[in-house]
Amino acid sequence: MEDNPIDYIGIAGNKPKGKRPYFFDDPAVERVLNITMAIGMELAVARERVDTLERLLEDKGVLTREEIENYTPSSKGIEQERQQWHSEYISRIMRVIQQSMEELENPDKTLQEIADDIDKM
Amino acid sequence: MAAKNLPPTYDNIAQHEVFPETNHDERARYNFLANLNKHLAHVSQGNALAFKQRVQPKFKEEHGRDFENKDELGEAMAKDQHYQTWSALRRCTMEMRQQAGRSLTYRQGAELKQKVDKLNQGKSTLILNDDVSPPPYLLAVDNHIMPGSYHTELFEGDVCNAANYDGGLFVTTAGLLGKYSDGGGKAISQWVRDNHPEFKPKRILDIGCGMGHNTLPIAKMFPDAEVVGIDTGRPMLRYGHARAIALGYDNVTFQQVEASKMPFEADSFDWIQTTMFLHETGGKSIYNIMNEIFRCLKPGGLTMHIEQPQYTDEMTMYEKWIRDWDAYNNSEPYWSKMHDIDPKELMIKVGFNGEDYMQIGAQAINDLDDGTQKANEPEDHGRSPIWNVFGAWKK
Numbered sequence: 001m002e003d004n005p006i007d008y009i010g011i012a013g014n015k016p017k018g019k020r021p022y023f024f025d026d027p028a029v030e031r032v033l034n035i036t037m038a039i040g041m042e043l044a045v046a047r048e049r050v051d052t053l054e055r056l057l058e059d060k061g062v063l064t065r066e067e068i069e070n071y072t073p074s075s076k077g078i079e080q081e082r083q084q085w086h087s088e089y090i091s092r093i094m095r096v097i098q099q100s101m102e103e104l105e106n107p108d109k110t111l112q113e114i115a116d117d118i119d120k121m
Numbered sequence: 122m123a124a125k126n127l128p129p130t131y132d133n134i135a136q137h138e139v140f141p142e143t144n145h146d147e148r149a150r151y152n153f154l155a156n157l158n159k160h161l162a163h164v165s166q167g168n169a170l171a172f173k174q175r176v177q178p179k180f181k182e183e184h185g186r187d188f189e190n191k192d193e194l195g196e197a198m199a200k201d202q203h204y205q206t207w208s209a210l211r212r213c214t215m216e217m218r219q220q221a222g223r224s225l226t227y228r229q230g231a232e233l234k235q236k237v238d239k240l241n242q243g244k245s246t247l248i249l250n251d252d253v254s255p256p257p258y259l260l261a262v263d264n265h266i267m268p269g270s271y272h273t274e275l276f277e278g279d280v281c282n283a284a285n286y287d288g289g290l291f292v293t294t295a296g297l298l299g300k301y302s303d304g305g306g307k308a309i310s311q312w313v314r315d316n317h318p319e320f321k322p323k324r325i326l327d328i329g330c331g332m333g334h335n336t337l338p339i340a341k342m343f344p345d346a347e348v349v350g351i352d353t354g355r356p357m358l359r360y361g362h363a364r365a366i367a368l369g370y371d372n373v374t375f376q377q378v379e380a381s382k383m384p385f386e387a388d389s390f391d392w393i394q395t396t397m398f399l400h401e402t403g404g405k406s407i408y409n410i411m412n413e414i415f416r417c418l419k420p421g422g423l424t425m426h427i428e429q430p431q432y433t434d435e436m437t438m439y440e441k442w443i444r445d446w447d448a449y450n451n452s453e454p455y456w457s458k459m460h461d462i463d464p465k466e467l468m469i470k471v472g473f474n475g476e477d478y479m480q481i482g483a484q485a486i487n488d489l490d491d492g493t494q495k496a497n498e499p500e501d502h503g504r505s506p507i508w509n510v511f512g513a514w515k516k
Contacts (some may be wrong), residue, residue, distance in 0.1 A: 005276075016268045017261070041153050079129070101167040
């Protein structure tokens with residue numbers, strides 16, 4: 001690791017000017033969300049790296065670190081597969097929001113209410 | 122079933138000699154963020170639904186009337202769970218974007234400075250001036266929550282935030298501005314060429330040019346013109362100048378100038394342009410800047426200003442309110458106030474004739490558009506590359 005006089009890790013996470021807006025009633029919930037999303041992103045990053053490795057192994061049967069660093073999708077098809085993965089992955093971790101939107105569109109009964117209904121059926 | 126409207130991968134961004142290098146994981150991080158931005162544009166549609174289905178009905182029930190103003194509406198929406206979730210995720214995504222860009226640029230900060238210095242050395246087309254400071258409205262806030270904004274140098278010759286901006290625009294807009302993020306500059310220069318073929322500007326000024334991404338398409342469309350880009354952010358000017366040299370431009374000067382005190386002679390420019398600049402100024406400064414534009418523009422000259430969509434009477438209160446989200450939560454506060462100014466009146470006040478005023482709609486010219494990006498995309502308020510352009514000829 002070469003010596004870098006710039007504390008780029010600390011600098012990268014600096015807060016911008018102005019009081020940070022929090023949107024949830026409890027800021028702690030929002031902090032957990034922020035950490036969760038960062039972990040989610042890093043999983044995406046790791047997955048993309050594995051994808052790269054697999055493709056390189058498949059293509060060449062030989063692997064060097066440099067090849068991983070310089071890999072870019074070699075066709076529109078591969079590019080789309082990778083973007084498709086991101087799209088699916090995001091939908092997966094955003095499931096709860098999708099469901100609350102669906103519920104907004106189609107308000108539903110609670111299971112207690114349904115149990116009461118069924119009791120009469 | 123394939124997902125629709127996949128954004129282009131970061132590999133498609135145009136590289137040049139001073140562009141920040143990225144390793145595999147840094148590009149993957151940007152790919153994730155571009156996709157997440159796109160996804161959140163869809164999640165944002167739930168806000169309108171929540172407003173219509175539960176926030177507005179509840180307010181009407183409790184108060185026996187509808188919302189009277191945006192503040193009242195905002196207060197009620199702020200309590201809505203969907204709005205809270207979307208807002209928290211969008212803010213989080215923007216912060217992750219800044220962190221991702223700053224970590225990759227600052228880790229190569231010394232190298233970026235060296236590359237930029239090498240291209241800038243001995244060039245008369247980069248004019249820095251120690252006596253010019255960033256105006257108070259820029260010091261009050263870090264626009265787009267980029268810590269340090271356009272002007273801060275964490276070490277001498279620091280250009281990291283400019284390089285961060287260069288790569289990051291592609292991620293925030295999911296590539297909709299094209300591979301050089303120059304879709305706005307391309308749109309306006311094409312409009313001028315198509316609509317006024319007789320107009321042959323010899324001297325063009327771009328105010329608030331930043332890293333020059335929208336200045337260069339103008340210089341390309343009018344290669345015989347002398348183009349001057351001004352800004353107060355030294356990192357932007359140094360990086361923008363080196364970027365222009367690296368991309369083969371020799372007709373653009375980058376100069377450290379404050380827009381409300383321009384050192385240029387009266388009647389000295391044929392065309393004065395601003396692109397997404399005025400909403401990052403201030404309530405008094407915008408008049409001073411427009412005064413300077415009128416003074417420096419030659420009779421027969423043109424001034425055009427690409428801005429956020431204008432708020433119209435036909436727009437619902439909800440839409441006006443949601444369009445203000447970025448102003449407060451993406452730190453572009455003047456955006457929320459600029460809507461109170463009628464651009465036509467602004468221009469008349471500094472000397473333009475009302476009958477010479479014009480207003481057009483513009484959309485980014487995107488060289489990455491392969492026809493797969495258009496279908497059924499919800500409008501991402503404040504992010505879509507669809508703009509209002511206003512301006513006038515000086516008679």
